[in-house]
Amino acid sequence: xxxxxxxxxxxxxxxxxxxxxxxxxxxxxxxxxxxxxxxxxxxxxxxxxxxxxxxxxxxxxxxxxxxxxxxxxxxxxxxxxxxxxxxxxxxxxxxxxxxxxxxxxxxxxxxxxxxxxxxxxxxxxxxxxxxxxxxxxxxxxxxxxxxxxxxxxxxxxxxxxxxxxxxxxxxxxxxxxxxxxxxxxxxxxxxxxxxxxxxxxxxxxxxxxxxxxxxxxxxxxxxxxxxxxxxxxxxxxxxxxxxxxxxxxxxxxxxxxxxxxxxxxxxxxxxxxxxxxxxxxxxxxxxxxxxxxxxxxxxxxxxxxxxxxxxxxxxxxxxxxxxxxxxxxxxxxxxxxxxxxxxxxxxxxxxxxxxxxxxxxxxxxxxxxxxxxxxxxxxxxxxxxxxxxxxxxxxxxxxxxxxxxxxxxxxxxxxxxxxxxxxxxxxxxxxxxxxxxxxxxxxxxxxxxxxxxxxxxxxxxxxxxxxxxxxxxxxxxxxxxxxxxxxxxxxxxxxxxxxxxxxxxxxxxxxxxxxxxxxxxxxxxxxxxxxxxxxxxxxxxxxxxxxxxxxxxxxxxxxxxxxxxxxxxxxxxxxxxxxxxxxxxxxxxxxxxxxxxxxxxxxxxxxxxxxxxxxxxxxxxxxxxx
Numbered sequence: 001x002x003x004x005x006x007x008x009x010x011x012x013x014x015x016x017x018x019x020x021x022x023x024x025x026x027x028x029x030x031x032x033x034x035x036x037x038x039x040x041x042x043x044x045x046x047x048x049x050x051x052x053x054x055x056x057x058x059x060x061x062x063x064x065x066x067x068x069x070x071x072x073x074x075x076x077x078x079x080x081x082x083x084x085x086x087x088x089x090x091x092x093x094x095x096x097x098x099x100x101x102x103x104x105x106x107x108x109x110x111x112x113x114x115x116x117x118x119x120x121x122x123x124x125x126x127x128x129x130x131x132x133x134x135x136x137x138x139x140x141x142x143x144x145x146x147x148x149x150x151x152x153x154x155x156x157x158x159x160x161x162x163x164x165x166x167x168x169x170x171x172x173x174x175x176x177x178x179x180x181x182x183x184x185x186x187x188x189x190x191x192x193x194x195x196x197x198x199x200x201x202x203x204x205x206x207x208x209x210x211x212x213x214x215x216x217x218x219x220x221x222x223x224x225x226x227x228x229x230x231x232x233x234x235x236x237x238x239x240x241x242x243x244x245x246x247x248x249x250x251x252x253x254x255x256x257x258x259x260x261x262x263x264x265x266x267x268x269x270x271x272x273x274x275x276x277x278x279x280x281x282x283x284x285x286x287x288x289x290x291x292x293x294x295x296x297x298x299x300x301x302x303x304x305x306x307x308x309x310x311x312x313x314x315x316x317x318x319x320x321x322x323x324x325x326x327x328x329x330x331x332x333x334x335x336x337x338x339x340x341x342x343x344x345x346x347x348x349x350x351x352x353x354x355x356x357x358x359x360x361x362x363x364x365x366x367x368x369x370x371x372x373x374x375x376x377x378x379x380x381x382x383x384x385x386x387x388x389x390x391x392x393x394x395x396x397x398x399x400x401x402x403x404x405x406x407x408x409x410x411x412x413x414x415x416x417x418x419x420x421x422x423x424x425x426x427x428x429x430x431x432x433x434x435x436x437x438x439x440x441x442x443x444x445x446x447x448x449x450x451x452x453x454x455x456x457x458x459x460x461x462x463x464x465x466x467x468x469x470x471x472x473x474x475x476x477x478x479x480x481x482x483x484x485x486x487x488x489x490x491x492x493x494x495x496x497x498x499x500x501x502x503x504x505x506x507x508x509x510x511x512x513x514x515x516x517x518x519x520x521x522x523x524x525x526x527x528x529x530x531x532x533x534x535x536x537x538x539x540x541x542x543x544x545x546x547x548x549x550x551x552x553x554x555x556x557x558x559x560x561x562x563x564x565x566x567x568x569x570x571x572x573x574x575x576x577x578x579x580x581x582x583x584x585x586x587x588x589x590x591x592x593x594x595x596x597x598x599x600x601x602x603x604x605x606x607x608x609x610x611x612x613x614x615x616x617x618x619x620x621x622x623x624x625x626x
Contacts, residue, residue, distance in 0.1 A: 003100055011108040016328040019321030026102050026145050033101065034149045037094040041153025044087025045302050049161045050080045052294030053168070060287025091153075095146045103142035106323060110134050113327050116403065120378075125326055132209045133326055137319035144309075144316035151309040154302035158184070161295055169284060172275055172292040179267040180299065184306050186263055187256045194252040195314040201245040202318045208238040253311060260307050264300045271296050331383055339396070341405045345495050346394025348410070348526060350380060354551040355544055357496070357528045359394075362519055364540035364557075365530045368547065368570045370415070370501075373530045376546065377414060377500040380528065382406035393496065411494035415501040417485035419473035424454060425465040427484065433493040436521065438465070441491035444517030445483045446510050453480065478505040486514070496526040503533060515539050532571050534561075545570070 015025040027034060058073035110133060114121055121130065162180055165173030212235060272293055278284040348357040353376065357363040367373040378384050380391055382398025383406055390399035391410075398406045408431075419427060428438050442451065454467035457475060461467045473481040482505045489497060502518075503511040515536045518527065529536055537543055537557040545553040545560065545567045553564045560567040 003097055006101065006104050007108055008105060011105045011112070014109055014324070014327055016324040019317050019319075019324055022320045022324040022327075023141065023144060023316065026105065026141065027148060029105070030098055030102060030145065033094060033098040037091060037098055037146065037149035038153050040087050040091040040094055041150050042087075042156060043083055044091050045153050045157035046160065047080045047083040047087055048298055048301060049157055049164075049295065051077070051084075052291050052298055053164075054080055055294055056287040056289075056291025058287075059290050060285055063286055091150070095150060098146035098149065099142040102145040103138045106138045106141055107134060109327055110138075110323070113329065116331060117329060118378075120331070121326075121329065124329055129206055129210060129322065130326065131213055132206045133319070133322050136205075137322055140312075140316045140319040141323065144312040144320075147305075147309050147312040151305045154305035157302050158299060161299060165292060165295055169288045169292055171278055171283060172271055172288070175271055175274060176267070176292065176296055176299075179270070180303075183260075183263045183267065183303055187259055187307065187310065190252065190256050190259075191310050191314065194249070194256060194310075195317070197245070197249040197252055198314045199318045201242065201249045202315070204238070204242045204245045206322070208235065208242050211235050211238050256307055256310075260304065261300075264296070264303065268293070268296050339400045339402075341402050342396075343405055343409045343495065344394040344396040344401075345409075347392075348380065348496055348528065349392045350376070351389040351392070352379065353546055353549055355380075355546065357526060358542065359526050360524050361526065361541045362522065362539065363526075363528045363542045363544065364537050365528060366532055366537065366543065366545045366567060366570050367530060368566075372546070372549065374415060374500060377412050377498050377530055380496075380498050381410045381412035408494065410496040410498060411489060411492055412498040413485060413489045413500060413502065415504065417482070417488075419469055419476075419481055419484060421469060421471040423461075423466050423468055424451075424484075427469060428465075428488055428491055430488060430492055432491050436491050436493045438487075438491055440521060441487040444490055444514070444521040445487040446506075446513050446517065447480075447483050447487055450476065450480045450484060479507070479510070482506065483510075483514070486518075490518070490521055493525070496528070497522065498528045498530070500530045502529065503531070503536065508535065511535050534571060537571065543567075 012025075012029055015021045054073055054076045058070055058077070061067075061069035061073055110130075114130070117124075158180060162173070162177040165176050167173070211231075272289075275284060275289045275292060279286065279289050346359050348359075349355070355365065355376070365373070365376070367376065375384075375386070379386075379388065382391055382393075382401065383403050384391075384399075390397035392398070393409055398410065401409070425438075428441070442448075451464040451467075453476065454469070455461065455464045458467035469476070469484075473484065476484070482502065486499070486502050489499065499518075503514050506514065511533060512535050515533075516539070518529070518536075519539050529540065531537065534557065540557065543555060543557050543560055544551060545564060547566055553560055553567055555563075557571075561571065562568075
């Protein structure tokens with residue numbers, strides 16, 4: 001696999017039983033690149049190791065006054081220099097390829113798992129941890145995978161040099177052969193505490209990343225309530241903990257590096273001391289002494305890879321453990337399904353609650369618990385993250401269909417949709433039936449002012465569709481982001497569209513027009529809206545009240561607002577005192593209340609949502625002005 005061949009058509013099925021097993025799986029899936037790096041590494045390291053023999057041979061030729069052997073030594077030195085450069089160039093190239101391809105494989109696996117789990121991922125793993133795994137951890141995993149081949153080449157070279165020195169000059173070679181293993185193994189007692197400190201550093205860094213991610217995500221709210229100083233102090237404290245842990249880890253690795261320098265120096269002193277005595281006795285020649293001395297000096301180069309592999313493993317092991325934990329997460333259902341790929345149509349039925357959304361109708365669902373409403377919306381889309389009976393579409397269990405087919409049949413827009421950065425044209429370039437144009441979807445979602453704002457913010461874009469949207473739409477207000485997300489869902493034109501609070505961040509006048517737009521554009525298609533807004537409920541052809549996980553009432557908004565106290569309590573946020581006497585003499589809100597009379601719903605949820613939307617807009621204007 002070369003870099004230009006990325007991405008992988010199939011990144012494979014990883015072994016996620018543990019971090020080391022995941023690293024081993026990655027290495028096995030890149031054997032071709034590993035063997036290439038090993039071959040070039042052996043050429044490079046053996047050429048470096050051959051330089052001392054050439055130098056010793058040349059010096060001995062000078063001592064013996066042999067021009068022919070001196071010329072031969074010069075030729076060997078030139079050959080070694082060429083192979084050193086050649087091996088180093090292609091070793092680096094192959095190592096970087098192994099690093100990038102390993103990191104890309106992990107990123108593809110994470111992206112695939114994220115797509116499979118959907119919104120369930122962030123409920124089971126903190127968002128900051130997912131970010132840490134897909135960025136810094138991926139690099140550390142790739143580092144270890146590519147370092148294995150270089151370490152193997154260095155270890156083989158060290159063995160070859162020791163054997164060569166024993167054969168070349170036994171008296172000095174035995175000292176080197178006995179000393180080199182001591183050099184390689186001397187740092188082993190220090191590796192466990194170094195690894196523990198590195199793990200602690202990675203853990204604290206992950207927590208700091210999670211805190212930073214959560215703070216940035218909620219920055220608007222924090223500024224609205226004046227809580228940014230508190231969270232800034234928390235992040236400062238977490239950052240200092242990371243710094244202290246990093247310093248403690250660096251001290252241990254500095255000690256290991258110092259030992260890696262000290263011990264080879266002591267071995268070199270021992271070899272020279274003993275070698276000088278042998279030379280004075282005439283048992284070794286000057287050329288042999290220079291050869292052994294140079295070999296010991298150059299052995300420090302491949303020996304440094306022993307320290308690198310230990311450091312790479314200590315840093316990559318916790319990273320691989322986190323990656324394996326994320327990749328081991330599974331949905332409650334088989335995403336491949338047990339049925340052939342197909343897109344069913346008909347009534348949408350949820351056996352868990354008894355909810356029925358007739359085909360071709362606009363159905364509204366009122367649920368007093370927002371979290372329960374979110375779980376219901378996810379379940380209606382099929383392949384829910386939690387175990388339970390499957391939702392039926394036209395009598396076909398969605399959980400038995402492949403995940404792609406279920407997503408095509410039923411589209412679920414949750415209450416907090418995400419806008420990806422790019423142009424508006426890119427945002428609306430989604431799989432669609434082709435029956436709904438971008439202009440129709442934007443008009444139904446009342447995005448006229450959003451287009452104007454985007455056009456003003458992108459002076460170089462002549463067409464508002466080419467205006468750029470910042471990451472997560474942060475340059476837009478909450479209501480504007482919500483309407484763009486609604487337009488994206490409408491242009492898809494799925495057979496069944498499930499919307500969870502699609503107008504919670506807009507004012508009542510805009511909400512009324514959006515409700516009319518949804519009903520008009522989705523006429524004849526199955527649409528289910530989870531909401532407590534009277535404006536949407538009044539336009540629904542069928543209203544269902546879900547109470548404590550079961551269907552409590554079914555009818556029209558005008559009927560339920562008078563006849564069902566639990567429904568009225570959810571829609572109007574009416575307290576027992578406000579409900580009036582049990583004989584029905586208490587005042588009732590006007591079920592036909594429109595945009596102009598919406599304040600008749602005393603304490604109503606829609607009114608509170610409007611006030612909240614206005615406050616958020618004002619806060620954003622103040623922020624932009626500041």
